[in-house]
Amino acid sequence: MASRTSSNSSSAGALVDEQLLEKAIISADASSMQEIASPNSSELPSVIPEAGRHQLTHLSHVESIADDRAATTSSPGELATTNNPSGGGAQMDRDLMKATVTGDAVSMKDLASQDPAVLLGTTPQGNTCLHIAAIHGHTGFCNDALALQPSLLAGVNSDGETPLLTAVTSGHASLASSLLRCCGRRDQRLMSQAILKRDRRGCNALQHAIRSGHRELALELIAAEPALSHAVNKYDESPMFAAAMRNYEDVAEKLLEIPASAHGGTFGYNALHAAVRNGNSGYEVSTDGVSLLSTAAFRGNVGVARELLSACPDAPCCDKEDRTCLHRAVWSGQTEFVQFVLGSQKLRKLVNAQDSHGETALHLAVRMCNPKLVAALLMHQDIDVTVHATHGSPPNWALSTADDRAKTLNWNEVSMLMLKADPKDASSLHNLHKQIKDDVENLSRKDIKSLTQTYTSNTSLVAILIATITFAAAFTLPGGYSSDAGSQGLPIMSRKLAFQAFLVSDTLAMCSSLAVAFVCVIARWEDLEFLLYYRSFTKKLMWFAYAATTTAFATGLYTVLAPHLLWLAIAICVVSVLLPVLTKLVGEWPVLKLRVRLGRTFNSDLLNMV
Structure with missing residues (x-):
């Protein structure tokens, strides 16, 4: 910085370093110009150009206004939003930064006693000392800082986070609870805004608490500010949807008690879809056309489906492509749910229901090569094995699309089951088998x-x-x-x-x-x-x-x-002789089981590929 000039008018030499003064004027640094100017003179030196005089006078005026505003903002009785980078806030003091990171409240109090406004300084990311302390989980430091400067509670960083949000996202639930109690002791309107603040992703403290698994904190937030339940983030997820997805029944029940609580979720789902996912107990249908029964079928939640049907006997069970909950249960391999549908009088109409491609659940079960599902469907008295899809294929020919599984026992068992169910179509099934076998042999030759x-x-x-x-x-x-x-x-x-x-x-x-x-x-x-x-x-x-x-x-x-030792010799002989027999049984047990299960329907010729 330029050295201070003397006020002695007799020395005609350069009392002011004109080059440094010029730089100060160009950079609009009022403090530098004041240092260059004579401290004993109330007027500016005559060597300062006229333009510089006006600029320095204007900057001094602006600086005094800023000082007045800072003094007003930092008064302990009022709340103000801390400056962030976009607002050009003061840079955080280095000593304060060190004290904040280490949680040294004593050093922080010493700095604040010298200059109370030092606590309002921010990092380039807009974080105040309260944000930094919240990241590190220094509860005592945060309480002492708030006692000196309550306005820090409403400070917002470049991510749109208040210290409360930062504490929650950093995993410090106890600190977040402490900050929440501090909010309750301040101006209710302004503190409510601080609690309701959402980050740049649209998530508030309640949503972060639920996502991070802090159930007790979530309940505390709901009690302190019920309006948190109305928020929906940029992914269309509400706190109720998040609670239902995490299976937090106590949190979800509290949210249900709040009028107008948001319940939406991503991709058009809602909290009830999430509850079905977790087996908790409808006419709800997502924007993708997926009904609650279909969601329950995909998860295999029979209890939920039974509860839904008891409350809504005619609950929707099809999506936009006419796939029923039975189709979805077959596709996801939910055998228990399939048996529930087949045994339900209310859902009996789904047994031969066709989707937009004309395929029934039996078509899908045959294509999936699931013998248990095929057998369960074939045992139903209403099943029709002659239904043709829009492309003209009966359920038998769905096996042709599963040729990659032709060398498995399941493929062969399904073909035997379908042969038993529709003996009149035996010739086409054998032709299909021969075609698949030829394809497999051609691949083997390669x-x-x-x-x-x-x-x-x-x-x-x-x-x-x-x-x-x-x-x-x-x-x-x-x-x-x-x-x-x-x-x-x-x-x-x-x-x-x-x-x-x-x-x-x-x-x-x-x-x-x-x-x-x-x-x-x-x-x-x-x-x-x-x-x-x-x-x-x-x-x-x-x-x-x-x-x-x-x-x-x-x-x-x-x-x-x-x-x-005759008894031991005989025992060794028996075990040794039985070993090859037991090995044979274990090795061919799946085929033997299949033979017993199918009885006369069993056809060993169909197992050649295996």
């Missing part, structure tokens, strides 16, 4: 080399493992070898029947597994028919080797244990 490599590598690995085990067992015979003269080197147990059975089964297991391993070597890599034959042949040999290996294990241990 990837035959990879399929062959995968199968041969896995099979040969298991075969070599069995061959190694059985080969090693042949030279570590149970009971050991004899060292007596005349029978030296012969197995001690050679005359026992169990030992002979061990040798036979071990030999068969080794030979069959070696055969499988060497078949893998001569496998042809580009022939699907050979792969199918190879798979069938090796599968039988591997099962035989598996059974022979377990038999060799059982007979070997029986030979050693029988003379002393």
Whole structure:
């Protein structure tokens, strides 16, 4: 800054640094010009140009008005909105910033005692010291700052947040509660505006409290300012909708007690749709045309649907494309809800209801390859399996759109169920099956080399493992070898029947597994028919080797244990012999279950692709 000039008129030298004064005038810095000017003179030096005189006089006048306004605003009895960046507020003092971040209330009070207006300074983001303290959760600091400067409660930063909003969004519920109580002790009208303030996304403190999971704070906010329930943010979400989505029943009930509480939600939904989502208990339909029954069907909330129908027997159950709640339940796989609809007299009309494409719920269940839903629909006495969609396809042909699932048990089970339900259409169903099977085979031929490599590598690995085990067992015979003269080197147990059975089964297991391993070597890599034959042949040999290996294990241990622990030897034999049988049952259990469930309808030809 320029040095102060002397008031001695006898020195004709430059009493004022003209260059610095010129810069001060250009930048409209009144304080700099006052420093350059003589402190002992009531008039400006004669060296200041005339334009500069007028500008300095005007700036001094403006500065005095600003000081008066600041003094009026900072009076403790009144409330004013703190300056933000757009309003050109004073910059926050650095020492105050440090004290705020650390929660040092003593340093803050010292600074305020020197200049009460220092608490009104803001950061470039428009945050006051109360905003910063709210971010860090310094409750004591906030209380002390409000005692000195109550107007801080209404300060708004660049995000449109008051300190109360900042405390809620920062997760400090106890601090937010403390600020709320401070608001209650001030001017009711102005404090109500501070509580109701919404951020740039249109959310108020109540909406943020609900979204952040602060139920107690939300109830406290509702009690302090019921008008918070009227707010709807820029996403069309109301506090009641948010409470219903979070399943906060106590908060939702309090909001329902307030007249004219907003209940809308995003995408045209409302709080009742959200309550249905959570299983809480209609003629309400969203702007997208989704009824409450459809929402309940999608979630599988049978209790809600039952409650809705008891209050509204003719409640809407279709959307804009005529998809019923039964369609939605089938599409979302809600078996219990489907059974509820099928057993409801009020919803009986939905069994054969068609959507805008002419498809019934049965069409959709067949396309989804869900045998449980298909079976439930087919058991209803009103079901019509001959309904054709607008493109001319009966439910049977919905399987053609699920060709990617043709190699699954579900696809084959659904086809069997539909064959049983409509025997007259057996020829078309078999034609469909043949078409899908040809498509699957064509895809397999394109990837035959990879399929062959995968199968041969896995099979040969298991075969070599069995061959190694059985080969090693042949030279570590149970009971050991004899060292007596005349029978030296012969197995001690050679005359026992169990030992002979061990040798036979071990030999068969080794030979069959070696055969499988060497078949893998001569496998042809580009022939699907050979792969199918190879798979069938090796599968039988591997099962035989598996059974022979377990038999060799059982007979070997029986030979050693029988003379002393007969019961244990028998138990080991039973478990070992049952192991291949149990493995077979477990491996084919889904098919066996299907065979039992379908009875005479079961058709093994349809399982070839599996």
